[in-house]
Amino acid sequence: MADATLPDTAPGADTAPGAERARKPGSDAGRDGDATAAARPFAAAFPDWRAVLPTVLLDPVDLPRPRPVGTPPAGPDAAPAGRPGSWLGLAHEELALPWATLPATLLARMHRDGNRDAYERVVFERQDRLTRAALAALVAGADGSDDPDGIDGDPFLDAVADGVLLLAEQSTWCWPAHDDARARRGWVLPDPDAPYLDLGAGEVAAQLAWIDALLGDRLDARWPGLRERIRREVDARVLTPFLDRRDWHWIGLDGDVHNWNPWIHGNVLVAALHLLDADDPRRLRVVELCVEGLDRYLAVLPADGAIDEGYGYWWNGACRAIEALDLLRGATGGALDAAALPVLRATATFPRRCHLGGDWFLNVADGQARPDHVMPWHALFRAARWLGDPPSASFALERRDAAGGELLVISSGLGRCLRALADEEWSTAAPHSAAEPGGPSAAPHRTASWWPSVEVLSLPPAGDGERSGGLGLTVKGGHNGEHHNHLDVGEVIVDAAGVPVVVDVGRPTYTAGTFGPDRYDEWCLTSPWHSVPTLAGLTQGVGARHAARDVALVGGDLLDAGAPASARGLSLELTGAYPGADGTWRRTATIEPDGSVRVLDAWDLRGPAGTSDVHHVLAGEVTRGDGWVDVTPVGGGVPVRLTWRSDAPVTVSVASRELTDPMHRDVWGERLTRLTLATAAPRGWIETVATRPDDIATPRPPSGMMPTTPDSPPSSITPATSATTPQEHP
Numbered sequence: 175m176a177d178a179t180l181p182d183t184a185p186g187a188d189t190a191p192g193a194e195r196a197r198k199p200g201s202d203a204g205r206d207g208d209a210t211a212a213a214r215p216f217a218a219a220f221p222d223w224r225a226v227l228p229t230v231l232l233d234p235v236d237l238p239r240p241r242p243v244g245t246p247p248a249g250p251d252a253a254p255a256g257r258p259g260s261w262l263g264l265a266h267e268e269l270a271l272p273w274a275t276l277p278a279t280l281l282a283r284m285h286r287d288g289n290r291d292a293y294e295r296v297v298f299e300r301q302d303r304l305t306r307a308a309l310a311a312l313v314a315g316a317d318g319s320d321d322p323d324g325i326d327g328d329p330f331l332d333a334v335a336d337g338v339l340l341l342a343e344q345s346t347w348c349w350p351a352h353d354d355a356r357a358r359r360g361w362v363l364p365d366p367d368a369p370y371l372d373l374g375a376g377e378v379a380a381q382l383a384w385i386d387a388l389l390g391d392r393l394d395a396r397w398p399g400l401r402e403r404i405r406r407e408v409d410a411r412v413l414t415p416f417l418d419r420r421d422w423h424w425i426g427l428d429g430d431v432h433n434w435n436p437w438i439h440g441n442v443l444v445a446a447l448h449l450l451d452a453d454d455p456r457r458l459r460v461v462e463l464c465v466e467g468l469d470r471y472l473a474v475l476p477a478d479g480a481i482d483e484g485y486g487y488w489w490n491g492a493c494r495a496i497e498a499l500d501l502l503r504g505a506t507g508g509a510l511d512a513a514a515l516p517v518l519r520a521t522a523t524f525p526r527r528c529h530l531g532g533d534w535f536l537n538v539a540d541g542q543a544r545p546d547h548v549m550p551w552h553a554l555f556r557a558a559r560w561l562g563d564p565p566s567a568s569f570a571l572e573r574r575d576a577a578g579g580e581l582l583v584i585s586s587g588l589g590r591c592l593r594a595l596a597d598e599e600w601s602t603a604a605p606h607s608a609a610e611p612g613g614p615s616a617a618p619h620r621t622a623s624w625w626p627s628v629e630v631l632s633l634p635p636a637g638d639g640e641r642s643g644g645l646g647l648t649v650k651g652g653h654n655g656e657h658h659n660h661l662d663v664g665e666v667i668v669d670a671a672g673v674p675v676v677v678d679v680g681r682p683t684y685t686a687g688t689f690g691p692d693r694y695d696e697w698c699l700t701s702p703w704h705s706v707p708t709l710a711g712l713t714q715g716v717g718a719r720h721a722a723r724d725v726a727l728v729g730g731d732l733l734d735a736g737a738p739a740s741a742r743g744l745s746l747e748l749t750g751a752y753p754g755a756d757g758t759w760r761r762t763a764t765i766e767p768d769g770s771v772r773v774l775d776a777w778d779l780r781g782p783a784g785t786s787d788v789h790h791v792l793a794g795e796v797t798r799g800d801g802w803v804d805v806t807p808v809g810g811g812v813p814v815r816l817t818w819r820s821d822a823p824v825t826v827s828v829a830s831r832e833l834t835d836p837m838h839r840d841v842w843g844e845r846l847t848r849l850t851l852a853t854a855a856p857r858g859w860i861e862t863v864a865t866r867p868d869d870i871a872t873p874r875p876p877s878g879m880m881p882t883t884p885d886s887p888p889s890s891i892t893p894a895t896s897a898t899t900p901q902e903h904p
Contacts, residue, residue, distance in 0.1 A: 215515050216469040216499075223510060224462065230509040231461065233452035235501075237387055240313050240595035261584050265310040269329050273340055274299050282362040284350035288686035293350055297374065298585065301381060304337030305588045308385050311392070313595065328396055334385060335397045341382065342407045347375040351686065369411040371422060373434060376441035377587060379412040383448040384588045408445050413460060416442050425467055431474045432657045433483060433491030439467040440498030444589060447505055465502065465510075471495055472517055476627030479520030482656040484541030485528040486681075489549060489586075492521040496557045497589075503560075519561045525554055526569040527623040527632070531672015533576075536632055536648050538665070540658035540681035543674050546840045548577045550586035552594035559599075571603055620646070620672070622742075628652050629725050631744045635866075636769045644866055645670055645771045645814065649744040649763045651725045654751060655718025661694065661701040663714060663722050663751035666763045666790075668771050668814070668864050673807040675814045676705050676864065677793045679846065683837045697831075698838070703848070705791050707748065707759060707775055710856075711784030715753040722746040728764055741766050756781040757856075769866040776859040788851040788860050790816065796847040798828050803849055808842060815865045822855035 217223065280293040311330035346353060346364035352372035355365040369375065382404045386393070393400050421427070424434035446460035472495065481488045499512040512518060528536040530543075537543040555570035557563075574580065581601055582594040594600055620634040629651030635644025648667040658681070668676035679698040687693065694716060697703050701714035714720060729742035743764030749755040757779040764772050775788050795806040797813070804813040818824070827850045833839045838846075851860050 213473055214469040215472045215517055216465065216512060219512065219515060220510055223465065226509060227462065227465075227506070228458055230506040231458065232505055232507055233457075234387070235447045235505045238592040238596035239388070240309070240592060241598075260580070261306050261582070262310055262314060265306040265314075265330065265333075268303055268306065269333060273303070273336060276300075276344065278363060281345070281350055281364070284686055285356055285362045290349070290351045290686060291683060297349070300337065300340060301377070302584050304334065304341070304381065304385075305584050305591060307333035307337055308389065308588055309591055309595065311389055312592075328392070331389065331392055331396055334389060335393070335400055338382065338385065338400060338404060341378055342403050346370070347378040347411055348372045349374040351684070351689075369415055371412055371415045371419075371438065372424075373437055375412055376438040379408045380441035380444040381588045382408055383445040384592060387448040388592070405449050408449055412442060412445060413450070413456070416460065416463070417456060426470045426474070429474075431471050433481075433487050433494070435471040436468055436492070436495035436498060437490050439464045439471075440494045440501070443498055443501060447501070461502075461505075464498070468495055468498055472515065475517050475521060476625075477517060477520060478625045478627050479517065479522070479524050480625035480628045480630065481521070481524060482539065482628050482652070483658040484537055484539040485525060485535045486537070486541040486545065487539070487658065488521070488524050488528075489553065492524065493553050493557065496522065496561070497553060500556070500560055513561055519563060522554070522557050522561050522563050522566055525549075526566045527621055529569070529620065530646060530669050530674070531620065534669065534672050534674060536630075536667070537678050537680050538628075538630065538650055538662065539656060539660055541678075542680045542837065542841055543677060544841045546837075547585065548580055548583050549573065550583045550590045550594070551577070552582065552597060552600050553586070553590055555600055556593060556597065574600075624727065628656070629722060629744075629746070631727070633742060633765050636742075636765050636767060644769050645765065645864055646672065647743060647763060647765050647771050649746075651722035651744070651746045653718045653721030654714060654716055655720075659716075660699045660704065661714040661716070661751075662704040662706060663701075663720065664706045664746060664748045664761050665704045666761075666771075666773055667705070670807050670811060670814050673809060673811065675792060675794055675805045675807050676790050676816075677842070677846070678705075679703060679791060679838060680841060681837060682835050698835075701751075702787075702789060703791060703831075705789055707761070707789065708785075708787040709749065709752045709755045709759055709777070710779050710782065710786050712752040712755050714751045720751045720753065722748060723750045728762060741772070754781070755779070771864040773862045773864075774859060775861075778857040780856070783854065783856065785852050785854050788862065790849040790862065792816075792847040792849060793842045796828065796830075796849075803828065805847075816849065816862060817865070818851055818860060818862045820851070820853065820858060820860040822853045822858035822860075824860060825852045826850070827852065 220226070274296045276293070276296055280296060283289045283292055307330050311328070311334055314330060341347070345366060346369065348364065348370040349372060350364075352374070353364050353370045355361040355363065355368070355370075358368070359365060364370075386401055386404050390401055416422075422438075423430075424432070424438055426432075426435050442460060443464040446457055446464070450457035450460065475492060475495070479492070481491055483491065496518055499518070503511045503513075525535075530536055533544050535541070535543060535545065551570040551573045555567050555574075558565075558567035558570060582591040584591060622634060623632045624630075630648065631650075632646070632648045634646050637644075646669040648665075648669075650662060650665045650667075652663060654661055654663060660678075662678065665678060666676060667674055667678055682688065682696050682698055687695065694700055702708060706714065724745075724747040726745045727743075728745050729740045741764040743762065745760065745762040748759045748761055749757060752759075757777065759775065759777040759779065762772075762774045762776075764774075766772055773788075777786065779786070792803070792805050794808050797804045797806075802815055802817045804815050806813045818826075828847060829850070830845045830847045832845050833842060851862070853860070
């Protein structure tokens with residue numbers, strides 16, 4: 175089952191077994207303690223939920239039931255159910271193919287050469303194939319027709335049995351990067367007597383639970399004994415470890431609560447509801463612990479709904495929490511309906527607000543600016559309808575259509591696919607531009623968004639620039655102890671018509687070292703390869719103490735589209751992110767009323783002398799001139815021009831880096847370019863300007879490498895008061 179957020183390569187928030195309880199690179203585990211108990215949102219909304227739960231928990235739980243392929247969905251212009259030419263066609267082809275194997279050499283590679291990808295790809299391939307077979311058995315019937323109840327000669331059900339037995343006999347469901355057998359016993363192979371409950375194990379348990387619940391009668395008739403095997407394996411590998419061991423790091427008892435929490439709790443909840451009998455007291459206990467765990471996650475989810483791991487991890491973090499609570503709502507007949515929780519409504523807006531344009535998204539931390547796969551947009555659509563967010567529901571429909579009308583994403587897991595196929599509105603709803611009155615409202619154009627919890631500001635182009643290829647701006651403050659952290663405090667991202675030109679490189683392909691002590695040996699995680707400065711030779715440090723300070727919005731109510739035209743942006747003090755830095759370095763990044771983007775770095779450093787650099791990482795074709803560079807965006811378009819001026823001597827260099835990691839090449843192409851403006855001056859300022867395409871013919875005369883005469887930097891931009899409340903405006 176490939177990760178729906180970062181497919182075919184990696185799980186969500188990752189840790190090195192044996193080290194996670196001390197400190198997880200990319201976070202400061204335990205720094206808050208378990209401070210969430212006093213203010214948990216679910217418990218506050220339902221103070222008597224423990225007493226109510228035994229009286230309302232249903233058995234059996236209602237199930238999503240996709241239509242057979244031959245059943246036309248409602249509406250004259252409805253899309254074909256499930257697009258059988260894609261996943262169903264592949265399911266037919268796979269009936270004649272052997273299943274992939276998992277030899278010991280693949281398992282051991284994680285510990286020998288650090289390659290975790292080779293094993294995970296085979297695991298995901300097998301689970302994706304099983305998902306296709308299960309869906310085909312449900313909607314295509316025994317002979318590939320529209321008879322889903324056929325039993326005699328049932329090739330898809332037979333394929334399901336093959337896949338289930340392979341999982342039952344698989345040595346471990348835990349992904350090798352998470353297994354603790356190496357740390358505990360020195361083994362390169364898993365310990366079957368001590369199963370490790372991680373993301374992979376939770377995914378298998380939920381997949382088998384859905385199969386048992388929806389195909390159980392047919393499995394009993396054709397494969398008697400297989401359901402008992404499912405229960406045995408899920409109990410031994412997931413449910414019993416979940417109940418018996420309460421110090422799993424992902425529970426968050428030490429205060430470090432991340433996306434593993436809702437992802438695993440949600441899958442365990444599915445397994446308990448469908449595989450444990452109503453008279454088994456463990457069923458109620460598992461559900462209670464899952465609710466308690468999910469509430470711990472909600473308690474640390476910020477009020478603005480932001481995800482410090484970035485847009486990509488929303489799908490396997492906050493979205494998993496929403497799905498689990500939606501399942502709880504159904505399992506209690508609506509008695510425990512968390513739709514009114516403000517934090518859920520806030521986080522449901524996050525994917526839409528991170529959208530830059532086309533296939534491009536705001537990426538920080540271990541994210542990709544252009545995901546190399548289709549997201550499970552139905553999960554957002556369903557969440558938005560439940561939580562009362564029509565713009566996000568419309569956005570999900572828009573992205574569905576942009577992906578060719580695909581209704582489901584096999585790699586997102588069987589549960590998500592089942593819900594998508596069973597949702598008639600999802601398959602029949604018109605694009606947002608033709609939405610019926612009373613239906614989801616049209617998705618808005620890109621909005622200005624400020625997330626104070628992570629200190630990220632995203633601004634669309636000024637005026638009507640979004641329609642004319644104008645420049646957008648993202649600025650990030652925050653700290654270097656965030657989950658999936660990169661050393662990126664003070665980073666700027668500039669996009670042209672939604673396509674980044676000053677960029678965040680994004681995550682690498684994960685290896686054994688990605689979440690270990692050598693994490694920041696990866697060039698793309700370091701500050702010199704983010705669009706941030708180097709201070710007198712100093713680069714950014716690791717940990718939450720290395721943070722932006724005195725962060726302030728610029729331009730008054732910069733998120734109010736109706737406010738008078740003025741420079742809008744973010745101003746922040748950066749020296750706190752650099753160990754050993756003494757003095758000040760203030761960065762102010764703004765969109766100007768004329769549509770240009772300006773990044774002003776002003777500093778007064780004390781201490782040992784050294785060269786300071788202002789870096790800008792560029793994507794696309796770069797052409798250098800005298801005092802300027804032009805950047806043609808990835809995929810083509812009108813170039814963006816960068817110019818600069820300074821009150822100190824500046825040395826300019828432009829260096830390209832050939833990309834070898836597929837994670838990077840799939841997004842940016844063959845290379846990236848870094849523009850560096852270097853100076854030895856202990857005090858001064860550098861202003862970098864990105865100009866809109868229609869201004870390139872008459873750019874501001876730059877000073878290039880020569881000093882200019884002003885005694886102080888441009889003063890037309892003045893920090894406003896700092897903002898601490900989340901805001902969103904068109």
